[in-house]
Amino acid sequence: MKNNFKHIILCVACAVATAGTAIAENTQWLGLLPKPVKVELLGGEYRYTPAVGVLCERSVRAYVSEYLAGGFGATGVILCINPSLDMPSEGYVLEVGTNGIVVEGVDRAGLLNGFHTLLQLFPREVYEGDFRRECRIPCLRITDYPAYHYRGQHLDVARTFSTVSQVEEFLSHLAHHKINHLHLHLTDDEGWRVEIQSHPQLAEIGGWRGGDSPIWSVYGAWGERYGGYYTQDELRHLVEYAHQRGITIVPEIDLPGHSLTIGKVYPEVLCPVEMDNSRAVGYDKRNVWCVSREENYQLLDDILGEICDIFPSEYIHIGGDEVDTSYWQKCPHCSALYRAKGMTDYHQLQEVFMERVADMLVGRGRKVAMWNEAAERGNLSHSVRIHGWEGVEECRKVAEAGYPTVVMPGPYFYFDMRQSKHEDGHNWAGVVTLEKCYSVNLDALGYSARAKESVVGFSGAFWSELYLPHSYKYENYLEYQTFPRICALAEIGWMSEDSREWSDFAERLEAHKGRMEAMGISFRRGEPAKQRGRQITPSLEITTSLPISSDKALAKLSAYANDYGCRTTRTCYKDDWVLYSFAEPIGGVVVELTTGYRHVPRGVFPMGVVEVSSDGKTYDEVATLDNGSATIAIDKPVRYIRLRSTATGNGDRFVYLQFPIITRQRK
Numbered sequence: 001m002k003n004n005f006k007h008i009i010l011c012v013a014c015a016v017a018t019a020g021t022a023i024a025e026n027t028q029w030l031g032l033l034p035k036p037v038k039v040e041l042l043g044g045e046y047r048y049t050p051a052v053g054v055l056c057e058r059s060v061r062a063y064v065s066e067y068l069a070g071g072f073g074a075t076g077v078i079l080c081i082n083p084s085l086d087m088p089s090e091g092y093v094l095e096v097g098t099n100g101i102v103v104e105g106v107d108r109a110g111l112l113n114g115f116h117t118l119l120q121l122f123p124r125e126v127y128e129g130d131f132r133r134e135c136r137i138p139c140l141r142i143t144d145y146p147a148y149h150y151r152g153q154h155l156d157v158a159r160t161f162s163t164v165s166q167v168e169e170f171l172s173h174l175a176h177h178k179i180n181h182l183h184l185h186l187t188d189d190e191g192w193r194v195e196i197q198s199h200p201q202l203a204e205i206g207g208w209r210g211g212d213s214p215i216w217s218v219y220g221a222w223g224e225r226y227g228g229y230y231t232q233d234e235l236r237h238l239v240e241y242a243h244q245r246g247i248t249i250v251p252e253i254d255l256p257g258h259s260l261t262i263g264k265v266y267p268e269v270l271c272p273v274e275m276d277n278s279r280a281v282g283y284d285k286r287n288v289w290c291v292s293r294e295e296n297y298q299l300l301d302d303i304l305g306e307i308c309d310i311f312p313s314e315y316i317h318i319g320g321d322e323v324d325t326s327y328w329q330k331c332p333h334c335s336a337l338y339r340a341k342g343m344t345d346y347h348q349l350q351e352v353f354m355e356r357v358a359d360m361l362v363g364r365g366r367k368v369a370m371w372n373e374a375a376e377r378g379n380l381s382h383s384v385r386i387h388g389w390e391g392v393e394e395c396r397k398v399a400e401a402g403y404p405t406v407v408m409p410g411p412y413f414y415f416d417m418r419q420s421k422h423e424d425g426h427n428w429a430g431v432v433t434l435e436k437c438y439s440v441n442l443d444a445l446g447y448s449a450r451a452k453e454s455v456v457g458f459s460g461a462f463w464s465e466l467y468l469p470h471s472y473k474y475e476n477y478l479e480y481q482t483f484p485r486i487c488a489l490a491e492i493g494w495m496s497e498d499s500r501e502w503s504d505f506a507e508r509l510e511a512h513k514g515r516m517e518a519m520g521i522s523f524r525r526g527e528p529a530k531q532r533g534r535q536i537t538p539s540l541e542i543t544t545s546l547p548i549s550s551d552k553a554l555a556k557l558s559a560y561a562n563d564y565g566c567r568t569t570r571t572c573y574k575d576d577w578v579l580y581s582f583a584e585p586i587g588g589v590v591v592e593l594t595t596g597y598r599h600v601p602r603g604v605f606p607m608g609v610v611e612v613s614s615d616g617k618t619y620d621e622v623a624t625l626d627n628g629s630a631t632i633a634i635d636k637p638v639r640y641i642r643l644r645s646t647a648t649g650n651g652d653r654f655v656y657l658q659f660p661i662i663t664r665q666r667k
């Protein structure tokens with residue numbers, strides 16, 4: 001059987017070889033993305049019919065047949081592994097001759113990469129599943145391999161839960177872009193999404209927010225319980241689904257910070273520190289594990305043991321970002337440990353903790369990944385892989401120090417950042433346009449040869465604290481935020497530094513958009529047009545029942561002059577209000593009213609109403625707030641607009657007030 005297989009390969013390969021020698025020609029029109037290392041056009045074309053047989057390496061057969069099942073005619077497409085190919089791992093050669101197609105991968109990953117390129121040579125309908133049409137494919141030879149081994153995308157399922165089928169869909173899209181790692185952020189302050197059988201309460205309680213859950217909701221659905229978690233069987237299914245497509249799932253349990261959820265389920269894991277929450281109506285922000293409580297390490301060993309059983313990945317990510325060490329300073333046991341060890345910086349306690357947790361994984365034959373802060377003081381063992389997120393400079397530093405580094409800095413690769421000034425999304429790392437994302441270049445960013453050697457690849461990130469409140473406005477907010485930025489990321493991981501060119505990418509992306517449509521991706525098609533009419537600024541005074549941080553900021557707000565808004569010094573209580581008093585009555589206008597940051601529904605009145613009045617005495621309710629905002633049309637003139645909170649608390653210690661955006665009604 002094996003010989004037979006080889007014989008067929010040889011025959012088709014001969015047919016391919018006689019198709020002619022390479023013709024130097026522009027291959028842009030093929031729109032291949034990521035762009036292969038080498039494409040040679042051979043002249044002529046192959047006529048594909050669904051009747052041809054597809055001969056396929058067993059380990060990828062089930063997946064391949066979802067797209068190309070093949071018929072019972074003579075073999076026309078061969079997909080196989082050939083370890084003797086002289087190319088780096090994940091490489092492949094794809095040849096289309098007049099008699100057939102051969103894709104040879106140097107390994108299984110290479111074969112899958114070749115298959116994903118092959119699909120791009122077919123008409124876009126191939127992405128709709130089992131392709132049953134005739135088509136012509138130009139004869140060519142592609143020789144291709146990636147520049148970087150780690151081409152990743154991160155997905156935060158802790159803040160907003162994604163269902164199994166949503167993750168499957170995302171994995172499918174990633175595979176078509178040759179992204180080979182999905183970094184799954186499974187736990188955070190807002191949720192615990194993985195079933196731990198030895199401690200079932202972790203997911204059963206920690207997977208839900210709002211309603212009677214001890215984990216508060218922050219946005220919108222205040223009294224409603226929402227969330228979810230994955231059973232171990234579901235996660236094993238996702239691991240297999242990803243593996244079929246050449247993707248490794250890297251699980252992350254975020255430690256020792258970002259752990260409010262586990263602190264709500266098992267309060268004893270936190271330091272025995274009473275916090276003064278009086279100003280924030282009882283909000284408890286304690287989210288850091290106690291380092292000196294011995295039982296914590298047994299619990300961690302149980303959790304990580306099960307994580308290793310579910311996820312076969314070489315690396316397990318244990319977080320290490322944004323640890324608030326002030327709890328350890330206040331904890332009698334942690335501060336005693338700090339003194340006994342003669343430490344000079346409380347972050348050293350984090351190193352002790354991280355090393356001990358890392359040992360649990362190393363003992364199970366795994367390697368450990370962490371966020372860049374964990375390595376900041378340089379004392380971690382260098383087998384730890386660092387995911388650099390804060391900025392380019394932080395990534396460069398850890399790479400320079402010799403840690404294997406995944407480069408994923410916020411200003412380039414955080415796909416939760418907004419894509420233009422007036423769109424939704426985070427903004428702490430600025431506006432991340434597609435072009436900005438594509439512009440990453442390690443040479444230009446001053447990486448030394450040594451630092452470059454440490455870089456194992458790149459990753460995008462999608463943090464989801466804003467996903468839920470935005471999701472209702474979009475067909476698919478995750479896809480809107482990540483595509484086509486993932487197309488740029490895919491090339492940065494695949495192509496060498498000096499071979500990328502923005503205009504060349506932009507041109508191929510146009511061709512690729514048809515494919516994304518066929519894949520069913522709701523990608524962002526360009527900058528949305530602004531909807532607003534002409535803005536007017538009638539004389540206004542803003543007052544509030546809330547204590548504010550600065551009178552000056554409030555005065556600026558009344559002058560429509562403060563784009564960031566004015567911060568209060570506590571959260572909202574029921575019946576708190578913000579009043580907009582106009583010098584003259586306003587009418588024939590549309591008014592956009594916002595509490596919280598403008599592009600981020602944080603610091604809002606989570607529930608509330610809009611009331612209007614012409615005399616300042618009797619008010620009519622005209623709208624309810626949705627995620628802290630409302631847009632109202634005012635026909636008959638009024639002098640006062642009031643926002644009134646109908647809930648106590650918003651998950652933050654502040655509210656942001658904003659000036660109203662007023663435009664004339666369109667006729």
Ligand code: TNX
Nearest residue numbers: 321371389414416426463464
């Ligand atoms: C920073 S990235 C965080 C996340 C947030 C993200 C929002 C990282 C390791 N920490 O917790 O979700 O910013 O962009």
